[in-house]
Amino acid sequence: MGRGRGPPSGRRRRHRRGPRRAELGRRPAVTGENASIWQPRPYRLRGRIRNYHWGSRSLLAELRGEPPSARPEAELWYGTHPGGPASIVDGERSAPLAAVISARPDWWLGTGRGDRQLPFLIKLLAAATPLSIQVHPSVEQARRGFAREEESGRPVTAPDRVYCDRSNKPEILRALSPFTALYGFRPRAQIGTALADLGLGDLLPGTTVRAQIERMVLLEGRARADFAARVLEAASHQQTPARRWSKECRWIQQLAEHYPEDPWILAPLLLHLVELDRGEALFTEAGVPHAYLEGLGVELMNSSDNVIRAGLTSKPVDPHELLRVVDSRKAVVVKRRSVPDSGSQASGGGAFRTFRTPAEEFELSELSVPGDDAMEIGVETADRLELLLVARGAFELRADADADADAAGRSVALGATDAAVVPAACARYRITGSGLLFRARTPLAVARSK
Structure with a gap:
C-alpha cells in the first residue's frame, strides 16, 4: 500500500473560540476590492461554539484533548449562517x-450557481440532555409561512416568529458515539398497544394518530400538567405488560425531570426510539417530528432557521402551525451507512464514502484512515466548494502539484475539531493523514444543473 507523508505534527491543538482583540486590529478586512488575494487552495476555518444549555462539558473537549469546559458546549458550527458565522484564516490574515464568498461567489461556490452564501451548515453536536421535539417545513410550506409572517409585520428577530427565511431544512446526523434520538410516529396500532400496556388506553382517544396528537397539543393550563403527571406515574410504576417498554419509560422519566408539565414527555411511546451505533446516520425530511436525546455526532443541514417546535422546550410553541406541517403518517426508520465514492482516488485503495440522501442542498461524505500510518488521496472538486471537518486524528491539505504555483506550495494542517474550506476554483487537491474526516458539498447533479 502506497502511503504519503503525515502532517508535520500529530500534536493536539486547543480550539480557539475567536481572535484576540489585538489580532483583530492587525488583520486586514476583506472586501470586494481585495477579495482576489485568495488563491485556489485549501484554507483553515475558525468555527463558532454554541453554548446551549443541553450541551456537554466533556464531549467536544475530549475530542480536542482538553479537560471539561466551564460551560456546556452544544455545537461547533462551520458555515456562513449569521447565527454563528465562520472565519477564514491564513496566517495573520482573517x-x-x-x-469572502459574497465578493466572488462563482470562484468560491462554482460557476453559475446563483448563490452568494453556503447553502449548508456543518457542525459537531454534543447532547448531554434532550433537545426539543421539532419539525421542519418543506420548501413550499416555508415560502408560504415566510410570506404570511412578512405580511403580519412581525420582525424576523421576534422570539415567537416561526419562519425566518424561505428555505426547507433537511438534515443528516452521523453518530460519533452511541446516539439516541426520537424519530417519526410509530404505527397507530403500536401506539395503542403501548398506551394500553401502561394503563393509558383512554389517554388519547381518536381514530387516527393525527386526531390523537391534535388533542394532546391543544391542551391548555392545568390539563397539560395533569396529562404529564399521569404519564409519569404510569412510566414510574410499570406492571408486567409494560416491561417491554422499559427503555421508553426510562426516557419518559428523564424527560419529566426537565419538563414535568409537558405532555410531550409521552413522546418515547409516540415516536420511534432510535439508537444509532458509531458510523450510522439518520436523515430527517420535512414534516418528520424528531428530537436528539443524547450523544455526539456530525450534523449537516440546510442553512435555515425554520423550526416548528412541538414540545420539550422553553421557547415559544405554535400548535396550529405544528399541526399544519407535521407528518402524522407512520415513519420508516432508515439507519444509513456510507457507500464508496468514486470521486476520490487514494494511494492504497481507500477513498471517501458518501451517505446517499434525497437532499439537493448538501452531500455528506467521510474518509476513515485507521492507525497511525498516513494515507494520501487526490480529490477533484468538480467546480464545487468543499468544507472538510476532522473528527479524529490529523490531516494535511494542499493544492495539487499542477495548481497555481503559489497555491501548490501551501498546506493546511488540521487536528480534531478543526475544519477547512476548499474553493471551487481549486480544481484538485490532496489529503494526507490518518483518522476520521468529513466532507460537506453540494451533490454533483445539482451543481451541474445550476
Whole structure:
C-alpha cells in the first residue's frame, strides 16, 4: 500500500473560540476590492461554539484533548449562517467566510450557481440532555409561512416568529458515539398497544394518530400538567405488560425531570426510539417530528432557521402551525451507512464514502484512515466548494502539484475539531493523514444543473 507523508505534527491543538482583540486590529478586512488575494487552495476555518444549555462539558473537549469546559458546549458550527458565522484564516490574515464568498461567489461556490452564501451548515453536536421535539417545513410550506409572517409585520428577530427565511431544512446526523434520538410516529396500532400496556388506553382517544396528537397539543393550563403527571406515574410504576417498554419509560422519566408539565414527555411511546451505533446516520425530511436525546455526532443541514417546535422546550410553541406541517403518517426508520465514492482516488485503495440522501442542498461524505500510518488521496472538486471537518486524528491539505504555483506550495494542517474550506476554483487537491474526516458539498447533479 502506497502511503504519503503525515502532517508535520500529530500534536493536539486547543480550539480557539475567536481572535484576540489585538489580532483583530492587525488583520486586514476583506472586501470586494481585495477579495482576489485568495488563491485556489485549501484554507483553515475558525468555527463558532454554541453554548446551549443541553450541551456537554466533556464531549467536544475530549475530542480536542482538553479537560471539561466551564460551560456546556452544544455545537461547533462551520458555515456562513449569521447565527454563528465562520472565519477564514491564513496566517495573520482573517476574514468572515460569508464576506469572502459574497465578493466572488462563482470562484468560491462554482460557476453559475446563483448563490452568494453556503447553502449548508456543518457542525459537531454534543447532547448531554434532550433537545426539543421539532419539525421542519418543506420548501413550499416555508415560502408560504415566510410570506404570511412578512405580511403580519412581525420582525424576523421576534422570539415567537416561526419562519425566518424561505428555505426547507433537511438534515443528516452521523453518530460519533452511541446516539439516541426520537424519530417519526410509530404505527397507530403500536401506539395503542403501548398506551394500553401502561394503563393509558383512554389517554388519547381518536381514530387516527393525527386526531390523537391534535388533542394532546391543544391542551391548555392545568390539563397539560395533569396529562404529564399521569404519564409519569404510569412510566414510574410499570406492571408486567409494560416491561417491554422499559427503555421508553426510562426516557419518559428523564424527560419529566426537565419538563414535568409537558405532555410531550409521552413522546418515547409516540415516536420511534432510535439508537444509532458509531458510523450510522439518520436523515430527517420535512414534516418528520424528531428530537436528539443524547450523544455526539456530525450534523449537516440546510442553512435555515425554520423550526416548528412541538414540545420539550422553553421557547415559544405554535400548535396550529405544528399541526399544519407535521407528518402524522407512520415513519420508516432508515439507519444509513456510507457507500464508496468514486470521486476520490487514494494511494492504497481507500477513498471517501458518501451517505446517499434525497437532499439537493448538501452531500455528506467521510474518509476513515485507521492507525497511525498516513494515507494520501487526490480529490477533484468538480467546480464545487468543499468544507472538510476532522473528527479524529490529523490531516494535511494542499493544492495539487499542477495548481497555481503559489497555491501548490501551501498546506493546511488540521487536528480534531478543526475544519477547512476548499474553493471551487481549486480544481484538485490532496489529503494526507490518518483518522476520521468529513466532507460537506453540494451533490454533483445539482451543481451541474445550476
